[in-house]
Amino acid sequence: MEAQVCCYFISLLVFLLQWVIPGISQVSWTPIYVDGNSQVDLWTQEAKGCRCPFDSSRQDCACCVRDGGCHCGRDSPNRCSQCGLEQHCSNMCNITIDSRNLVARSGKTFGQIKSPSLEGPGFCWYLLQPDTGQRVEIQVYRLVSVGRFNGSSCEGGFLQLVDGAEPRPRPGDSQICGSNERYAPPVVLFADRGSATLLFHIAESTLRSQFLAYFSFTPSSSVQGVGFQARGGRRIEHTECDWLYQDFSCREPGSCVLASPGYPGLYPPNRQCKYLIATSSIHTQVHIIFTALLLPYNHCGTDYIAIYQGSTPSSQLLTTLCANRKTQLQYSGPNLLLEFSSGPPVPPYDYNGFLASLEFVEKSLSTESSNVLPVKTTDPGVMMDGTSAPRHATSKAGCEVLYSGNDTRSGHFNSRSLSWKPSCSMTFLGRPTDIVHVSLFNYMLRAPSCQSVVEIYDGPAEEGVKPSKRICSPLTKHARDPSGRFLEQQTFVSSDNILMLVLRRLGPPTSSTESDTEFLNGAFLFHDEHVDGTLQPDTLCDVDYYGLSSPLEGQISNPGTQHLFWNIEGALRCSQRFIPAANQSVTITVSTLARLSPDPHCHTQCGDGGCHCVANLLPLSQMDHLLLVTDSGQAVSCLCGDFQQQWLPVSLRSWSPLKVVYSVAHYSWNMKGFVFKAAYTFNNDAACGHTTITHPAGEIISKNISSASMTLNYYFHQECIWLLDSKIERQLTVELATHQNRPCTAWNVSVHEYEENRSDGVGQLLHTFCPRDRSKEYSLPWKMNTVLLRLQAMTRTLPQYAIRWNSQIVRANTRVSGPTTSPGHNAGTSTVICAIWTCISIVLQTVVAK
Incomplete structure (x- = not known):
């Protein structure tokens, strides 16, 4: 008994030291301390020397701790228990511990579970019912003959905390086992979905199996390190541990916090938890601060954090963290995926995952022309690679900015980068053969009754000219919906080379916080219809080239690199249609094809009848491919899958309209799809029509129009x-x-x-x-x-x-x-017809003779 008391106090000293000196360990738990005078266990001060509650004439019963201790009664005269649980003194097995009842009886939200000594096989359950705003916490200090660890899981017995009131083991959740284990610090487990059940299961013959643990109904809002509550994110339905965090939900400092499941307790094994971090603006940077990180040492292959530039694990890997490598990271959007991976459990279970906070930081902005794109142009003032001494957009006094098609062909705009004025204007001025394509990503108009507006002008906003579109307050638009998916684009196309946006606001923001400012942001593209084809109405990237009006020869390439595509995610399909005149043919030569995914469900076969995509299991629409198709829908050439570069160039000459269809099954700004380049030529040959x-x-x-080339x-x-x-x-x-x-x-x-x-x-x-x-x-x-x-x-x-x-x-x-x-x-039929015709001729001759 004295050894057991000593063990209790050593454990108590360890967790008190941990609490007083946080640097001693990153594992956190609720300090459970009742009375420094307790000598036997948590609730018993002395085994003898106090009046017996069941017989006032006796003075040989246990003395209980005054703060929450109650005598166990006649069956255990030398023991005390927590008030509210005294009926379980002799056999603490298959019990329900209710937080409200416990507080009413003992004034405590914590306590001790000391299991009976079981002769295996055996089973006990402990149902813990928290109050609103509480999480269930278990601290395991001692195991005796509770199974054993075989290198990957427990066998023969275990201790397990499961969500819900049903006492059913769950093999995929954390299980603790050991033959004779003392844990200092304790093994800490948390449950955050209401009621939880602690299972004590012995599946083999044993002489004595037992465990000692503390429990606590811990406030979720506790600031002492044990009250973690996810903030700013949304749990993804029908997943075990996936979350979504969006910038517009995390504008205030400290408003977004994420952690591994069960933090700061032991996390479940063999999990892949995904935390999607999504931004709604190209100007937003994601700052990830890991305030705690404790993963098993020498297990970086199974227990790690991977961060991807995209929304899936197939996206570009940015970095990997493991062990206790705390750090701060900053990346751009629009999507970041933080994947937390856990492997098999690792005794002595002294790890607890990670805790991180998110900050969405607006970049300091000059009107950028980042990712300068190659420009096809006939303007002598601009170099052919489009890199003519890039100049930023011109900002006039106040809140006016001019974007020139001679300076940049594609970019983003954001009214937050401009000085606040009641009226802000953004003018997009293209070259003579340009049209202007604008997409609104986000805007917030807070004023009532249309007192703040966004006006779109097809041309200069001159006096007396009405806007082609007017967006009235109060109205807020985000680039994404609450589930994190990008919403349909809200786009506007000019009929000539000028388009204007005007933001008119009722008054200055009522506070200095960014979330209170009315704003507008989006992307623009200058599209040269003479060089890049005629943009088709209500499309993002479908263009037509006419043999009578387009250049007789030119170059085409894959779309999707312009800023206008920033908020496109999913399937992308763009077509470039070539329409030869009556006396013309068109030749298309694909010269470059790169990053075409080697999809096992599709491969290319080239023969006398052209190159064709051979798909299996999946339809072609679900795979990346380049397709040449007629107006009637006949596929005349297709490239996909394991296309071999040595097969290039692939040329097709046609005397009827032809479309080059670029299809990416899963497009995103971070994973833009494959690259292709092709040349086209309109030939005046009058060979067909x-x-x-x-x-x-x-x-x-x-x-004969064949040539040696x-x-x-x-x-x-x-x-x-x-x-x-x-x-x-x-x-x-x-x-x-x-x-x-x-x-x-x-x-x-x-x-x-x-x-x-x-x-x-x-x-x-x-x-x-x-x-x-x-x-x-x-x-x-x-x-x-x-x-x-x-x-x-x-x-x-x-x-x-x-x-x-x-x-x-x-x-x-x-x-x-x-x-x-x-x-x-x-x-036979011919003979009959011939005979009939001869008879008719004879009759006609007779009639004429008469």
């Missing part, structure tokens, strides 16, 4: 249409001749009925000529005066052919034999 021919007979000879993966895509039209009745015969022995899938010429209601005129299919036919005729039915011939080709070898047609014309009442039958008629 839509032609109407009225001659009754004629010939079409293919043009064509590479292995150079393809031709043709969709040529000839409409053979005649106003007189005729029987038409069409003949195709070629020396090429190619499959019908490489190229073919089909004969169709003319469908006036269709845009391309292609009606019912009548016949198909294949190259392997070499030479073949087809005669159409009598009086089918208008037909349509269509050439379709997708091949490395340019089709070589000759198409000839002639018409048999018969004037009324002079024809003595029927028209040539169509190929579907058999010989």
